[in-house]
Amino acid sequence: MMTIGTTMIGTTMMIRPKQRLRSTSGKRRSSSPHAGRSGSVRLRIVAWTFLLTSFIITGLIFTVREILISDVARAANSSTESEIAEFRNFAQIGVNPQTARPFETLEGMLGSYVTRQYSGYREQLIGLTPNQIIFLEEQDHYAQTTGYRLHQDQALLAGLRENPSNSGIEQTPAGPVHWGKVAVELQTDEGTTTGHLLVLEYIQPELEEVQRTVIIMIWVGVAGLAFTLLVSWLIATQITKPIRNLRQVAEHINDKDFSGRVTVKGDDDVAAMSHTFNQMLDRLEEAAITERQFMDDVSHELRTPITIVRGHLELMERTPEQEQTLLLVDDELERMGRIVADLLTLAKSERPNFVQPHPAEVSELMISLDSKVQVFANHRWIIADIAEGEVTLDEQRITQAMIQLAANAAQYSPKGSPIIIGSEFTGQDSERQLKLWVQDRGPGVSPEDASTLFERFRRNNAKNPATAKQHSVGAGLGLAIVRTIAETHGGGVWIAAPEDGPGSIFGISLPAPLVPKKPQTITATYPPQNEPEKS
Numbered sequence: 001m002m003t004i005g006t007t008m009i010g011t012t013m014m015i016r017p018k019q020r021l022r023s024t025s026g027k028r029r030s031s032s033p034h035a036g037r038s039g040s041v042r043l044r045i046v047a048w049t050f051l052l053t054s055f056i057i058t059g060l061i062f063t064v065r066e067i068l069i070s071d072v073a074r075a076a077n078s079s080t081e082s083e084i085a086e087f088r089n090f091a092q093i094g095v096n097p098q099t100a101r102p103f104e105t106l107e108g109m110l111g112s113y114v115t116r117q118y119s120g121y122r123e124q125l126i127g128l129t130p131n132q133i134i135f136l137e138e139q140d141h142y143a144q145t146t147g148y149r150l151h152q153d154q155a156l157l158a159g160l161r162e163n164p165s166n167s168g169i170e171q172t173p174a175g176p177v178h179w180g181k182v183a184v185e186l187q188t189d190e191g192t193t194t195g196h197l198l199v200l201e202y203i204q205p206e207l208e209e210v211q212r213t214v215i216i217m218i219w220v221g222v223a224g225l226a227f228t229l230l231v232s233w234l235i236a237t238q239i240t241k242p243i244r245n246l247r248q249v250a251e252h253i254n255d256k257d258f259s260g261r262v263t264v265k266g267d268d269d270v271a272a273m274s275h276t277f278n279q280m281l282d283r284l285e286e287a288a289i290t291e292r293q294f295m296d297d298v299s300h301e302l303r304t305p306i307t308i309v310r311g312h313l314e315l316m317e318r319t320p321e322q323e324q325t326l327l328l329v330d331d332e333l334e335r336m337g338r339i340v341a342d343l344l345t346l347a348k349s350e351r352p353n354f355v356q357p358h359p360a361e362v363s364e365l366m367i368s369l370d371s372k373v374q375v376f377a378n379h380r381w382i383i384a385d386i387a388e389g390e391v392t393l394d395e396q397r398i399t400q401a402m403i404q405l406a407a408n409a410a411q412y413s414p415k416g417s418p419i420i421i422g423s424e425f426t427g428q429d430s431e432r433q434l435k436l437w438v439q440d441r442g443p444g445v446s447p448e449d450a451s452t453l454f455e456r457f458r459r460n461n462a463k464n465p466a467t468a469k470q471h472s473v474g475a476g477l478g479l480a481i482v483r484t485i486a487e488t489h490g491g492g493v494w495i496a497a498p499e500d501g502p503g504s505i506f507g508i509s510l511p512a513p514l515v516p517k518k519p520q521t522i523t524a525t526y527p528p529q530n531e532p533e534k535s
Contacts, residue, residue, distance in 0.1 A: 045236035057221040076201035080180035126198040175204025258285035355394040376410040384422035405438040412442030437507030454483040
């Protein structure tokens with residue numbers, strides 16, 4: 001037997017080259033703005049996949065959340081309407097089921113209906129009369145357990161009774177409550193009495209279920225996103241692997257080596273690109289071989305007629321009228337011979353055995369060099385510094401390069417001026433380098449000229465036009481040969497300005513890594529095998 005509770009309504013973030021003008025190294029460096037961005041395509045693919053997947057998962061979670069919340073509100077509204085419709089039928093009949101007689105009081109009608117419609121925890125029926133609040137005492141027990149039940153909040157009840165709307169949602173300490181209201185009048189001998197029936201749906205439990213579902217979806221989404229990232233990285237790695245192979249091959253291609261090729265697999269667009277790239281390398285390699293062969297053949301073929309012509313000129317009887325002309329022809333033939341020799345040297349530099357490195361003592365190399373540069377008369381040759389140590393290099397080629405630098409310095413320096421040569425080690429351990437240089441007292445080199453001096457067929461006579469004729473005997477291949485010798489050793493060339501006056505410093509840098517010696521271990525035996533054991 002359910003009982004009805006009532007309560008009264010109340011209110012309530014060395015010459016050491018100092019000023020470096022230009023430096024070139026043995027390896028060509030890429031000028032591409034994307035150099036060093038290894039894996040950027042993969043990262044972009046993964047990033048876009050991550051963003052798209054995150055957008056889809058986030059949109060899905062919010063959509064499902066809104067649908068579930070809407071379902072909660074719709075279910076609460078449907079339950080409220082159903083309860084109100086049932087009460088209206090009950091009120092129209094107006095007969096007490098227990099006595100089969102009409103209700104005599106409004107409190108009796110509301111109390112009878114509230115008693116017959118026990119709804120449990122999530123729903124509550126409250127009858128409101130001018131003098132009483134009618135509710136189930138069992139629901140008061142729920143209020144004590146949960147800490148709140150709306151029939152105890154007389155101020156809110158008064159507001160709902162005066163509210164002109166017949167339904168809505170109110171925020172309470174127990175969460176949002178969906179409510180519906182129906183007015184009822186009962187005519188008795190004492191007059192007409194007006195009351196209300198409140199149908200309340202506590203939707204906070206359903207909302208908590210929705211929240212738990214959303215949290216589960218978020219964790220599932222995070223796990224799915226992590227799995228998507230892993231799969232997209234593997235897929236992007238597989239897709240971009242041919243591109244990475246192509247880039248690696250391209251990095252090793254230079255003007256001396258076109259042997260690299262890309263492995264072609266499949267028949268898709270990437271495979272077609274790799275195949276086209278290999279065809280381009282084939283054409284470049286063929287053109288380079290043809291060019292080297294042409295220079296080699298021309299150099300060899302020109303030396304013989306030049307030698308024959310010069311030999312015949314030397315045997316000719318010269319008259320005073322012919323002397324000047326023959327001297328000019330002999331001078332030009334000599335210059336042509338030097339050009340051919342330089343071209344032959346450059347042609348040989350393309351061969352693998354152009355340099356034959358072996359351990360050499362730097363101090364002995366410098367002493368030998370000093371004795372050889374003395375042939376350039378009209379200058380004072382000075383050795384400023386001599387590095388001491390052993391370096392792996394080709395002594396003949398390095399001597400050839402240094403003599404070329406010395407000849408260049410002698411041409412551009414005034415007669416009688418000092419020309420300084422020197423060497424030193426810089427850096428430590430695997431980064432150690434051997435620097436060899438020649439300092440002249442010439443007109444100097446501007447940064448603009450320094451950028452092209454070591455290229456083939458380049459000369460700089462603008463600084464000293466008075467000696468332009470003397471300097472034009474060469475073809476501009478000397479410094480190119482120096483650069484080639486330095487680069488085939490794995491080094492480079494550089495130009496600097498001295499601190500103590502006019503002139504320039506031309507030098508080469510060679511790798512000279514210092515490998516630490518391994519400590520020797522001595523294995524001792526006891527007792528010594530050569531000593532007789534004591535008895």
